[in-house]
Amino acid sequence: MGRSLRKSTRSKTNASAKAAKDAGYVRRARQAPTRKQRYARHKGLVSMKIPKDLKSITIANAENSPLLRLPREIRHTIFALPLTRVSRQIYSETATLAYAENCFAFKHEVYMFKWLSKRLLAQREAIRWLMLPSESYRRKEDRRSFSPDLEKKAKKVRKTCPNLVAMEADYALDRILFGSPSRPFKDKRDRDEEPSSEDFSVDSSEDAWKDFREDSSEDSS
Numbered sequence: 001m002g003r004s005l006r007k008s009t010r011s012k013t014n015a016s017a018k019a020a021k022d023a024g025y026v027r028r029a030r031q032a033p034t035r036k037q038r039y040a041r042h043k044g045l046v047s048m049k050i051p052k053d054l055k056s057i058t059i060a061n062a063e064n065s066p067l068l069r070l071p072r073e074i075r076h077t078i079f080a081l082p083l084t085r086v087s088r089q090i091y092s093e094t095a096t097l098a099y100a101e102n103c104f105a106f107k108h109e110v111y112m113f114k115w116l117s118k119r120l121l122a123q124r125e126a127i128r129w130l131m132l133p134s135e136s137y138r139r140k141e142d143r144r145s146f147s148p149d150l151e152k153k154a155k156k157v158r159k160t161c162p163n164l165v166a167m168e169a170d171y172a173l174d175r176i177l178f179g180s181p182s183r184p185f186k187d188k189r190d191r192d193e194e195p196s197s198e199d200f201s202v203d204s205s206e207d208a209w210k211d212f213r214e215d216s217s218e219d220s221s
Helices: 007-022 052-064 072-078 088-094 097-101 109-117 121-126 148-160 171-178 206-220
Strands: 103-105 129-133 137-140 143-146 166-170 185-187 200-202
Touching: 052 088, 072 088, 097 121, 109 129, 109 148
Parallel strands: 103 129, 129 166
Antiparallel strands: 137 143, 185 200
């Protein structure tokens, strides 16, 4: 058994260590902050309110970064790459970009509401287009309108997605969502136009089926 220090010596040693720590000569052990403590949140996303200790870095990024000095349109093209974690400014411009630029199609309204319930507030605010199959419609006096039940739910969607441009339904979507999963579709989308299910058409040409069979055989191999 090793020799132990006398009680008086131990107390003096502890007092000396405490004095050194209080004076800043000994680094205090500090618990690492959690992710929630590191980043303040706003509507579920990282807040753009910059902490004092990061202001100089943020200003330097905005003024000196070759990427952030590019026009916004060019930056959005580059943001198609996974760059959302580079800086706060890039994050703020890309975090909800996928929700603002895409049209979301659902097989049934139940799935739509379930999906919306799992989105963050900022993501729901960015959504502009939703689409349902034509079975969501009812026919009345040669005109189509949403069923009374869905009309009520549409108001709920408007509150959930305040920037919604349109919630549409048409027959073209039926062919996509209810058709054979092996059926090839041709994407005719133009990103300068508002999305529509009519952007997709069934491509029944022999070349399309030939390309599809070749792709399927490669995947299986």
